[in-house]
Amino acid sequence: MSLPPSGAPGKPPIRSIGVTSMVNAGAMSGSGNLMDFLDEPFPDVGTYEDFHTIDWLREKSRDTDRHRKITSKSKESIWEFIKSLLDAWSGWVVMLLIGLLAGTLAGVIDLAVDWMTDLKEGVCLSAFWYSHEQCCWTSNETTFEDRDKCPLWQKWSELLVNQSEGASAYILNYLMYILWALLFAFLAVSLVRVFAPYACGSGIPEIKTILSGFIIRGYLGKWTLLIKTVTLVLVVSSGLSLGKEGPLVHVACCCGNFFSSLFSKYSKNEGKRREVLSAAAAAGVSVAFGAPIGGVLFSLEEVSYYFPLKTLWRSFFAALVAAFTLRSINPFGNSRLVLFYVEYHTPWYMAELFPFILLGVFGGLWGTLFIRCNIAWCRRRKTTKLGKYPVLEVIAVTAITAIIAYPNPYTRRSTSELISELFNDCGALESSQLCDYINDPNMTRPVDDIPDRPAGVGVYTAMWQLALALIFKIVITIFTFGMKIPSGLFIPSMAVGAMAGRMVGIGVEQLAYHHHDWIIFRNWCRPGADCVTPGLYAMVGAAACLGGVTRMTVSLVVIMFELTGGLEYIVPLMAAAVTSKWVADAFGKEGIYEAHIHLNGYPFLDVKDEFTHRTLATDVMRPRRGEPPLSVLTQDSMTVEDVETLIKETDYNGFPVVVSRDSERLIGFAQRRELILAIKNARQRQEGIVSNSIMYFTEEPPELPANSPHPLKLRRVLNLSPFTVTDHTPMETVVDIFRKLGLRQCLVTRSGRLLGIITKKDVLRHMAQMANQDPESIMFN
């Protein structure tokens, strides 16, 4: 997705601009006793403009200042003491609220998706808001063997023309399925277009960018929250090849943003707000998979930029609260927290590592293929006419998906049900086509320990249906991800892997059954033993494919570990995840989220990239050779008019202040917006300030001729501790400093003389250039 123009709906208007925080400049000037007219409380809001980068050091400094103020005040009265306690606890309160809301929303989404997915096939007569399962569950006529059949649940053909079998009933059901899918998809894309353009996509690339210190107003707003939740239900129910896991992270982050706006500690400090958002992302994954630890690690590994230890603990709390809220809503009706609960009864054997690693290779190849094709398609959407008709595109893809999906039982049902079935081991009670093995009539074994058996007709049918479904999924997902609707990638990726894995698993199982005298099977697979679990292969394949697309590692394995709940299967999962990452990395280092960040030109300085070129700060700084000199302010020789002209003629975010144009010795840095506000304020309120008043940044006013106008003191807007590096500093160090300290800009000096400036944008452009990419693709500052 690309960012809509500034006046887009769902985006709150830029709030009235107050003179922004002088706290930092004040603390740094060390001249707290010299009160001047700017020394009054100003509202802190709107410190950063939209699409700008925050200065982490400054935010941190502001928070320390706030904290210091509260601590010193708390000794004054009991009320202030209680307020300081409340302030200290507000972090935990926010986490609790995020957990509760994220868990509730996830539960509601699950229930609604369940119902609406079934609505495509039929309706419950006793209560139309019941899903198929709930309908038959409440009915008395349901037998245990035919849990899915009950008279209260009627297919559309039964309801409309009173036919349940035959070609015409099939066609009617087919048509109703397509119609509902189109209706859902149309509603979703329209809602997104009209109310919240930011609600589309998975949201993870944008959240990564926001967490790295970028401002996108409205991206985590209340409208986005509402519309994303509603449209997520619609698109998942429409049967499109997408999942709800990624968008759930976005939804949780919107919750986080909402609750952090209730506490001034977080709402007024963009740095602190990002701590809350990191925790919210953890809560999002926690409810998406029922994996709280995996969620925290996902936030740590994949999403967050700065992850202080305090955040780790709070994220964990939020993730747990969210998971338990979801469990008490119990949308899956099985008291289980996890999306795909599995229990295997057979260990794995060393020889099986070979197919597991093969699945890893497949996952890596799939990841590479998907990222390349999807990015190519998204680029085409951005650059050609295609992007102008998002509604038509969604309708077309939905129609194609529904038409092709319906005839194949493995694509007709919802993708998460499909994955669930593929993961499952074939127990004695399993009625699935995938478990249609030829049973030995003499077998009298315990239920759970069924030996390997020859495949029956059902398994062979399932195999080719799965193969068709696999090809279809691979193709359609490439076109689906990136449309203007909420769309997650976890579930389709896992489905691709699970299908491939199950097929490999059945293959290995049949091979082992029919050829158990082969040397590779002889040691561990005697006849009549239960050696191969095809469900485990499906799980390993799912992990490999997800890893290939997202390049997650530890969090992926931990999420899978939380699904199975046993350390037993970590080695196969790890082998596949590592292989898949290696294979995919060989073709390109970027995961899908980084690729989309680059495609959209977000100013994201990845902590994982290593900068290995030998360039120096002098090669990157502005002005370049031949460019006009750097726009600077002098400490005590420019008039108000000079400065106003400079501000008008340039669009820099700030100006270095030097002793004089000759010596160019740096004394500080002044922010553009603070300069503007200070001059405006002074002109309105301070007497004697005219266009040719001298502006000075020193502590004492300069000596002026007797008849000159009153000078204007601006020391308060001067940041006396600008960050500097020498021109010989290697760029790898500069990049490191930008990353670790979260700078916005950095001044370049040589022997104490100011030479130039490097902004975050310059760094990103330089990195793009070094990687042979178009430096102009970095769009924002």
Place this chain on the structure above:
Amino acid sequence: MSLPPSGAPGKPPIRSIGVTSMVNAGAMSGSGNLMDFLDEPFPDVGTYEDFHTIDWLREKSRDTDRHRKITSKSKESIWEFIKSLLDAWSGWVVMLLIGLLAGTLAGVIDLAVDWMTDLKEGVCLSAFWYSHEQCCWTSNETTFEDRDKCPLWQKWSELLVNQSEGASAYILNYLMYILWALLFAFLAVSLVRVFAPYACGSGIPEIKTILSGFIIRGYLGKWTLLIKTVTLVLVVSSGLSLGKEGPLVHVACCCGNFFSSLFSKYSKNEGKRREVLSAAAAAGVSVAFGAPIGGVLFSLEEVSYYFPLKTLWRSFFAALVAAFTLRSINPFGNSRLVLFYVEYHTPWYMAELFPFILLGVFGGLWGTLFIRCNIAWCRRRKTTKLGKYPVLEVIAVTAITAIIAYPNPYTRRSTSELISELFNDCGALESSQLCDYINDPNMTRPVDDIPDRPAGVGVYTAMWQLALALIFKIVITIFTFGMKIPSGLFIPSMAVGAMAGRMVGIGVEQLAYHHHDWIIFRNWCRPGADCVTPGLYAMVGAAACLGGVTRMTVSLVVIMFELTGGLEYIVPLMAAAVTSKWVADAFGKEGIYEAHIHLNGYPFLDVKDEFTHRTLATDVMRPRRGEPPLSVLTQDSMTVEDVETLIKETDYNGFPVVVSRDSERLIGFAQRRELILAIKNARQRQEGIVSNSIMYFTEEPPELPANSPHPLKLRRVLNLSPFTVTDHTPMETVVDIFRKLGLRQCLVTRSGRLLGIITKKDVLRHMAQMANQDPESIMFN
């Protein structure tokens, strides 16, 4: 522990000093075409001296350079390409080796401890190297009911005087128990004193300091590894109140250090070496508890300083390999990975949160008490004569422990067995005294679901024995931790918590049984139901006490989660861990490891501490007001003799280089040892260099009178990108920069003029001063 003098045994001699890496200076000078005599390969070893702090930025820069070199070479020939591949894989190979060795050592330690602990009570006649359990396991005469009794296993009284019952047999066994304990302890303390003084203590405070960038040569050496492994077995077997978990982390880090010394990538770069050590620490915890994920989080949360994401993934790999190696050794004989495997059959109820939180409060109080008393005792040991007789101290404490411990069955056995028993639920087959409930004779229930029953005599006996054991453990642990033997704190802390928890649990259980009509029980505890699991209380108590002492949070809960294997009990564990942390933090922010770091004056800049004072860089920098001016070098006006005098008269690690003494404009920074080596080299090898040769750091030699001696060019030793801040920079920012970038020193300027220097030691001293501590307690630089 305090650091022994430089010539202590177990510490390899400082290696011959070569001219140290110019790579960085070279890369930074940007004048790679100007070859001078220093431009030849020098051995990189010994870049830092013992008890010095490393410069992380520089190490990183050196590694990038190395990497760049390998990459460019790899295109030259196939052999170089293979070498580059090997280099890329060496990280994984090191992890694999660490995992294998750490797992093996842990297994061997477990087996040896098992055998030697039993040796205190008796000996196996069939094979003296069998432990009690192994002895009876191999014997045919063992019955299932009396697993612990078999004729082959003979108590000392049976073997020596052929008596198994009676007062004299008891006294003989008692004496033998004490004698063995004393022998083990004496051996341990002597081995530590003679061969490896660094092997004492838990090692975690020192490892934290080392990982933060400090050099303690020999602390992770091969001798330490060997001696710590052997003495760990001895002290644990001696029955002292200590555990093997903390020292296992030290042992694993020694393995990490050993393997990293085999690969030049790690051995020559202190920064990269620390990545390996972080992963090794994770492997250590992984084998200590059988909790790989918890181990990784422990390393992340508690031990490591810089934890790049690459390290996360590799740590996880190392932790898993270690865990599986341990499992294949199978020291506990139950195929389980975890130290205390538990399975509970009853859920917990909301009303139980109250006792859980009470246990949290107890844990916090215990943590505070322990830290205060232990630090006070250790300080006394450092400052009084007590510290001079470490062997006597160990002997005395061992004797007291053995004398008091033997009569009480709960202190006689090994602490981990005790914890295991306390954690266990009372199943139908449990023969423990703690499970001596009065059974309902009519009961015909399944084995696992036993309703609450009234306590029998055994339970009451157990209660007062536990109470005595609890008091004894609390007191003796304070005196044990910190003696000159390897000693971990996890197990004693957990034991204290488990005893308290079990007692509370039995209390609640009996209350619920006898008063199930009370309003607090009525809703969830009907008569005949199994409501309260005392074992769970023990587990919660253990978590609370461990949390109170170490202030671990997420890793603690995850370790406990891996022990129980179910999300079910995370909420009680979290409630207790959070409460315990809050209570303990209210009395003092420092965990036991930080307290020991402070006690020993290690230069550790904690990432968790927040610096909130309003001081500026100018308040901290040297020289202070009234002190002599900063020792600087000028770029082209000092003679060789001037510099040699300066070096002789000062002991600074480096000198800033300025344009001239008048302008004081900074151009770079020269390391002391590089200066010394360069001058020495030049005097030996370069013609015409005499004492009054001019030294210059500029690119071109200065213009000199015709008859002056040949000048000496030293640009190669000049770091052209020294880190600078302005004098107005708030100290909170300076502290942040030191932490995040891992600096050694930072220069302070005002308007481009050099004012002073801030070293890591200055920062630490300032922080100590601000916290009203003695700034001179920071001992090292």
